Amino acid sequence: MPRSLAPWEIERKLLVKAEDKTNPRYGCRPEERSAEEYIRYGVINLDKPAGPTSHEVAAWVKRILALQQVGHGGTLEA
Secondary structure, eight states: OOOOOOGGGSOOOOOOSOOOOOOGGGOOOGGGOOHHHHHHHSOOOOOOOSSSOHHHHHHHHHHHTTOSOOOOSSOOOO
16 A cells, blocks of 8 residues: 655645736735735634633734724634
């Protein structure tokens, strides 16, 4: 039986189907975005620890990042 490779042993290549340019009037490359832009227009993928409620965690994020609106999609309960 052939030996299975560990994930870090697998050679990976980036597949680019087509190159294109973004009009600067409509945005920028993800690696050029500031943290403020990610917070203002993005999504935070949060792994909520056991204990606090979804409402509490949303309130903490709102306070820590000084945002006016914060919400969560569905339940964050484990």
